[in-house]
Amino acid sequence: MSTDTLTPIDALSAIVGAAHVLTGDATDSHARDWAGEHQGTPLAVVRPGSTKEVSEVLKWANRTGTAIVPRGGGTGLTGATAAGGAVLLSMERMRAIREIRPEARVAVVEAGAILSTIHDAVAEHDLIFPLFFGARGSAMLGGALSTNAGGSNVLRYGNTRDLCLGIEAVLPDGQIVNLMSQLHKDNSGYNLRQLLVGAEGTLGVITAAVLRLYPRPRAYATAMVAARDVSAALRLLNRLKTESGGAVEAFEYMPGSYVAAHMARFPEARAPFDAPHDVNILIELGATAPRDAIPAEDGTLPIATLLETALADAFEAGEILDAVVAQSDSQRMEMWARREASAEVCLLREPLVHNDVAVPLDRMQELLDEIAAIIARLDPGAQDISVAHLGDGNLHFAVWPENPDPALHHTIHMAVEEAVVALGGSFSAEHGIGTEKLPEMQAFKDPAALAAMRAIKQALDPKGILNPGKLIPAG
Amino acid sequence: MSTDTLTPIDALSAIVGAAHVLTGDATDSHARDWAGEHQGTPLAVVRPGSTKEVSEVLKWANRTGTAIVPRGGGTGLTGATAAGGAVLLSMERMRAIREIRPEARVAVVEAGAILSTIHDAVAEHDLIFPLFFGARGSAMLGGALSTNAGGSNVLRYGNTRDLCLGIEAVLPDGQIVNLMSQLHKDNSGYNLRQLLVGAEGTLGVITAAVLRLYPRPRAYATAMVAARDVSAALRLLNRLKTESGGAVEAFEYMPGSYVAAHMARFPEARAPFDAPHDVNILIELGATAPRDAIPAEDGTLPIATLLETALADAFEAGEILDAVVAQSDSQRMEMWARREASAEVCLLREPLVHNDVAVPLDRMQELLDEIAAIIARLDPGAQDISVAHLGDGNLHFAVWPENPDPALHHTIHMAVEEAVVALGGSFSAEHGIGTEKLPEMQAFKDPAALAAMRAIKQALDPKGILNPGKLIPAG
Structure with a gap:
C-alpha cells in the first residue's frame, strides 16, 4: 500500500512510529523559538530516529508536495524554523556521538x-570543539551547521563551516x-x-557531521580592558595576535551602556x-603550548605574563585606560557571564531594535561613529x-528606543x-537570513548571486x- | 550589428581586440600543459583584459553554443584545461594586484x-600569502582557486579555499x-x-579574489629527519604541533628511493x-611571535631550540634515527629544493604510474604498507x-614500473x-579531477553527490x- 493514500499523520506515523508524530497542542513547544515567540502552528512535528x-x-x-521545516534546538534568531502549516522535522532524537577519534x-x-x-564528551579526551556561544546548552549541531553559527571563538578557530570536515x-x-570525509585534502568535485x-x-x-577537534588550552589568560576607543582596542588586538603567535x-566588545544594563538586570x-568606561573589552588568550602554560619558577604563568606585558605597553601608549586580569577561574567566569548574558539583557525591555552585521575590522570605528550619529x-x-x-x-547592534513609533524603529x-x-559590510554576519532578512537579501545581495542561488534551489528542490x-526572497 | 553573424574569430576580436585572439600555430604554447603534453588544438585562444x-x-x-575553457598558468596536472576544438580563455592579461591592505x-x-x-608584492609589507608549491613561478591565482590548490603549507594555513575571503x-x-567580501563573517545565502x-x-x-594574508614568520627552524617509520614520524608531528602551539x-615525506632518484637527477x-634512510622528513617551524623569534642572550633562537629539544626527545624515544637542523638559509633552501624537485624527478623516466591521494592521518602507515605489498x-x-x-x-604516489606492460600500470x-x-581516503587530494580522474569520479564518488553536482551544473550552465x-563524468 502506498502511504500516499493515508492522511499525513498516518503516513508519517508509518515512517517514524506514532509516538514520534505530534499534533495540535503537543506541537506548541516545538513551534516556539527560544524567545517564546510563536512561529505558527505546524501541521505536525515529526521526530525521525535515523537518516x-x-x-x-x-x-x-x-510525493505529496508537503512542506518540511527542519529544526534543531530552536535557538535561531531569524525565523528560519517557522513552520506554520508545514511538517516540522525535529532532529532531537538523532543525537548520538557516533565516534570520537x-x-x-x-x-x-x-x-x-x-x-x-x-x-x-570531547573534554574527556582533553579536546575541545571550539564552537561556543550563549545558547550552547540548547542549540543543536544541525542548526549550528545549517546557520554556519559563529560565536566567541571564531577569531582563533573559524566559523562552524571551518570546524566541519565531512x-x-x-x-x-x-x-x-x-560526504563523511575525515580528510584535510579532498578535491573531488563541487564542495557540496x-x-x-x-x-x-x-x-x-x-543528519551528521565529522567535526574538527582541538587540544584544550592548558591555561587561559583573561582580562577586562577599558580601551580609549575601538581603534585603540584593535591596535591592542593586533599587538596581542603577534606577541602570542x-x-x-x-x-x-561591550559599550558602557551595555555594562550598565547588565548590572540593572543582574543587580x-x-x-x-x-569607574565606568565607554569601551569595555573582554580578552582571552589560550595557551596550548607547554612553554606558555607551565608556570615559571616564580609561579607566574607565561601566557598571563605575556598578556600583562602587552597591557602595560598599551597603557603606556595611552591605548587603554584600565585593565583587570582574572586571578581565578571564578573571576574568569564572571567576565564571561557578563558577555554571555547579552540575549537575556536584550529581553529586559521592549521593543528592541537590533541587527547582526559585520564590517572589515578597520572600518568598525567608522561604523560605530555612524551609528552614534544615526541615534543622535x-x-x-x-x-x-x-x-x-x-x-x-x-x-550585534541593539538599542532600546525611547520613541515608541514602530516606523521610526x-x-x-x-x-x-x-x-x-x-x-563594505554584511547585513547578516552570523545569524543568517531566515524570514527576517529576506527584504535585505532582495535589496542588498548581488543580483547575479541571488539568481544563482535561485537556480541551485530550483535544481535541487524542484518541488x-x-x-x-x-x-x-520570492523575487 | 550582432556579433553572431561574424566568424568566431571576428566576434572574439570585436570583444577583446584582434591582437588578443590567437589561432593556428600561435595557440601552440597555450595548448600545451607544463609537462609539454599537447592537449588538443583550440579553435582560438582569447585573452580578455577585463571582467x-x-x-x-x-x-x-x-548565444553561439561555443565551448569555453578557462586557463591560468597551465600547471594543472589533470587535463582540466584541455581545449581541443574549444575557445581557450587565457587569463594572462588580468594580472593586476588591485589593492593590498x-x-x-x-x-x-x-x-x-x-x-x-x-x-x-605582499613581502614588501612583511606579509605572506601562504600558498606555496613547486609551480608557483608559473601557476596563476585563478587556476589555484579553480583547483583549490594545496601545497606544502596547508598544515598551518589551509588549502586555497581557506585563503580566499571573497x-x-x-x-x-x-x-x-x-562576492568580494573582506569579512570574517558573512551569512547571507548559499556559499557560492x-x-x-x-x-x-x-x-x-x-576573475579576481580577496586573499587572506599572514604575518611573515620572523624566523624558521628547518630540519631533515630520518624517522623509524611513518607512524613514528606522525607521533613527532603531534609532539611538535603541541610544543610549538x-x-x-x-x-x-620523502622515501629513500626518492632521495636516491633526486641525486641521480641532480648529481x-x-x-x-x-647514511641513506627509508623515511626522510622535511620539517619546518615558523616563528611569528617575538618570544620564539628573538635570539636568547646566548644567541640561540628559541624556535630552533624548541625544534632541537623535540628532536632530541624523539631520538631518545627511538622514533627518529638521525636529524640535521639547517644552520643557514642556504641549507634551508637546499632542503626545500630536494622536496620541490619532485615534478622534475618524475619526468626523468617514462612511463610513470602516479596518483594524488589522501587518507586520514592515522591511516597513512597502513596505506604505505598496502602500496608496498601491491608493488611487491x-x-x-x-x-x-x-x-x-x-x-x-x-x-603523491609515483613509481617507475620495471614491467613495461601498460595494462599492468x-x-x-x-x-x-x-x-x-x-x-576512507580520497582518490583526488589536491590536483582535482579534470579529465584524468573522470572514471574515478564515476566509480567512487557518492552517487547522490554526483547527481547533485550534475543538477547544479545544469542549473548554472544549461547550454x-x-x-x-x-x-x-558523462554518466
Missing part, C-alpha cells in the same frame, strides 16, 4: 546532539548524500559540504572597573546595548544597515518542499 | 596574477557575480564562493644524511619515487586507488558551454 527515516519523510513530502582529532556526531553535550545529509528528493552548511535547511537536511581566543553582578539624529534617548565579536568585525534599522553596506520561503 | 570582456565572451559563447591583512588580486608575483566571477551566462573554488572552471570563470609549517645535490605483488622491480605532504595525509594505479578508498567534459 533513513529522514529520507523516507522527504520522499513522502516530495582523539588521535585524529575528529568526532562524528549526529545533527540532534546539543553543543554542550559535544563539549562534555557531512551526511538528505537531499530534498530523499537521497542520502555521504560548504553549500549545505549555511543553507538554513533549504537544500538538504544535515595566534593565541587570542576572544576579543569581545548582584559587580562592575568590571572602579533619530532617537537621542535610545539606549545602546550592543555587543560585538570585535575581533571578527561582527557587531524601522528607519533606525534600515539606516544602520545602509551604513554597514556602504562600508520546493524543503523549508520554503526561507533564505531566498 | 567585462570575460562576460562578453561568455555571453557570445552562450596590510592592516586588514588582505590583498585584492586578479586571476591572471602569478603566485610568485603575489608573494613578492571572489569575483563570471557565471556561464555572462553575469558578473561580485566555496562552490566556485575547486569547480575547475565548470561553473564560472573566477601550532607553528609547524611543513611536514614533508651536484648532497645526501641529506651520512605486481611489479617488484618498480622504483618508488612518491613524496607526501605527510601532515595533511596527502600522498593501470592495474597498479587502480589497486592503489582501491586501497585508498577502502581506508554546457563552460569547460565541458571536465570534473563531472
Whole structure:
C-alpha cells in the first residue's frame, strides 16, 4: 500500500512510529523559538530516529508536495524554523556521538546532539570543539551547521563551516548524500559540504557531521580592558595576535551602556572597573603550548605574563585606560557571564531594535561613529546595548528606543544597515537570513548571486518542499 | 550589428581586440600543459583584459553554443584545461594586484596574477600569502582557486579555499557575480564562493579574489629527519604541533628511493644524511611571535631550540634515527629544493604510474604498507619515487614500473586507488579531477553527490558551454 493514500499523520506515523508524530497542542513547544515567540502552528512535528527515516519523510513530502521545516534546538534568531502549516522535522532524537577519534582529532556526531553535550564528551579526551556561544546548552549541531553559527571563538578557530570536515545529509528528493570525509585534502568535485552548511535547511537536511577537534588550552589568560576607543582596542588586538603567535581566543566588545544594563538586570553582578568606561573589552588568550602554560619558577604563568606585558605597553601608549586580569577561574567566569548574558539583557525591555552585521575590522570605528550619529539624529534617548565579536568585525547592534513609533524603529534599522553596506559590510554576519532578512537579501545581495542561488534551489528542490520561503526572497 | 553573424574569430576580436585572439600555430604554447603534453588544438585562444570582456565572451559563447575553457598558468596536472576544438580563455592579461591592505591583512588580486608575483608584492609589507608549491613561478591565482590548490603549507594555513575571503566571477551566462567580501563573517545565502573554488572552471570563470594574508614568520627552524617509520614520524608531528602551539609549517615525506632518484637527477645535490634512510622528513617551524623569534642572550633562537629539544626527545624515544637542523638559509633552501624537485624527478623516466591521494592521518602507515605489498605483488622491480605532504595525509604516489606492460600500470594505479578508498581516503587530494580522474569520479564518488553536482551544473550552465567534459563524468 502506498502511504500516499493515508492522511499525513498516518503516513508519517508509518515512517517514524506514532509516538514520534505530534499534533495540535503537543506541537506548541516545538513551534516556539527560544524567545517564546510563536512561529505558527505546524501541521505536525515529526521526530525521525535515523537518516533513513529522514529520507523516507522527504520522499513522502516530495510525493505529496508537503512542506518540511527542519529544526534543531530552536535557538535561531531569524525565523528560519517557522513552520506554520508545514511538517516540522525535529532532529532531537538523532543525537548520538557516533565516534570520537582523539588521535585524529575528529568526532562524528549526529545533527540532534546539543553543543554542550559535544563539549562534555570531547573534554574527556582533553579536546575541545571550539564552537561556543550563549545558547550552547540548547542549540543543536544541525542548526549550528545549517546557520554556519559563529560565536566567541571564531577569531582563533573559524566559523562552524571551518570546524566541519565531512557531512551526511538528505537531499530534498530523499537521497542520502555521504560526504563523511575525515580528510584535510579532498578535491573531488563541487564542495557540496560548504553549500549545505549555511543553507538554513533549504537544500538538504544535515543528519551528521565529522567535526574538527582541538587540544584544550592548558591555561587561559583573561582580562577586562577599558580601551580609549575601538581603534585603540584593535591596535591592542593586533599587538596581542603577534606577541602570542595566534593565541587570542576572544576579543569581545561591550559599550558602557551595555555594562550598565547588565548590572540593572543582574543587580548582584559587580562592575568590571572602579569607574565606568565607554569601551569595555573582554580578552582571552589560550595557551596550548607547554612553554606558555607551565608556570615559571616564580609561579607566574607565561601566557598571563605575556598578556600583562602587552597591557602595560598599551597603557603606556595611552591605548587603554584600565585593565583587570582574572586571578581565578571564578573571576574568569564572571567576565564571561557578563558577555554571555547579552540575549537575556536584550529581553529586559521592549521593543528592541537590533541587527547582526559585520564590517572589515578597520572600518568598525567608522561604523560605530555612524551609528552614534544615526541615534543622535533619530532617537537621542535610545539606549545602546550592543555587543560585538570585535575581533571578527561582527557587531550585534541593539538599542532600546525611547520613541515608541514602530516606523521610526524601522528607519533606525534600515539606516544602520545602509551604513554597514556602504562600508563594505554584511547585513547578516552570523545569524543568517531566515524570514527576517529576506527584504535585505532582495535589496542588498548581488543580483547575479541571488539568481544563482535561485537556480541551485530550483535544481535541487524542484518541488520546493524543503523549508520554503526561507533564505531566498520570492523575487 | 550582432556579433553572431561574424566568424568566431571576428566576434572574439570585436570583444577583446584582434591582437588578443590567437589561432593556428600561435595557440601552440597555450595548448600545451607544463609537462609539454599537447592537449588538443583550440579553435582560438582569447585573452580578455577585463571582467567585462570575460562576460562578453561568455555571453557570445552562450548565444553561439561555443565551448569555453578557462586557463591560468597551465600547471594543472589533470587535463582540466584541455581545449581541443574549444575557445581557450587565457587569463594572462588580468594580472593586476588591485589593492593590498596590510592592516586588514588582505590583498585584492586578479586571476591572471602569478603566485610568485603575489608573494613578492605582499613581502614588501612583511606579509605572506601562504600558498606555496613547486609551480608557483608559473601557476596563476585563478587556476589555484579553480583547483583549490594545496601545497606544502596547508598544515598551518589551509588549502586555497581557506585563503580566499571573497571572489569575483563570471557565471556561464555572462553575469558578473561580485562576492568580494573582506569579512570574517558573512551569512547571507548559499556559499557560492566555496562552490566556485575547486569547480575547475565548470561553473564560472573566477576573475579576481580577496586573499587572506599572514604575518611573515620572523624566523624558521628547518630540519631533515630520518624517522623509524611513518607512524613514528606522525607521533613527532603531534609532539611538535603541541610544543610549538601550532607553528609547524611543513611536514614533508620523502622515501629513500626518492632521495636516491633526486641525486641521480641532480648529481651536484648532497645526501641529506651520512647514511641513506627509508623515511626522510622535511620539517619546518615558523616563528611569528617575538618570544620564539628573538635570539636568547646566548644567541640561540628559541624556535630552533624548541625544534632541537623535540628532536632530541624523539631520538631518545627511538622514533627518529638521525636529524640535521639547517644552520643557514642556504641549507634551508637546499632542503626545500630536494622536496620541490619532485615534478622534475618524475619526468626523468617514462612511463610513470602516479596518483594524488589522501587518507586520514592515522591511516597513512597502513596505506604505505598496502602500496608496498601491491608493488611487491605486481611489479617488484618498480622504483618508488612518491613524496607526501605527510601532515595533511596527502600522498603523491609515483613509481617507475620495471614491467613495461601498460595494462599492468593501470592495474597498479587502480589497486592503489582501491586501497585508498577502502581506508576512507580520497582518490583526488589536491590536483582535482579534470579529465584524468573522470572514471574515478564515476566509480567512487557518492552517487547522490554526483547527481547533485550534475543538477547544479545544469542549473548554472544549461547550454554546457563552460569547460565541458571536465570534473563531472558523462554518466
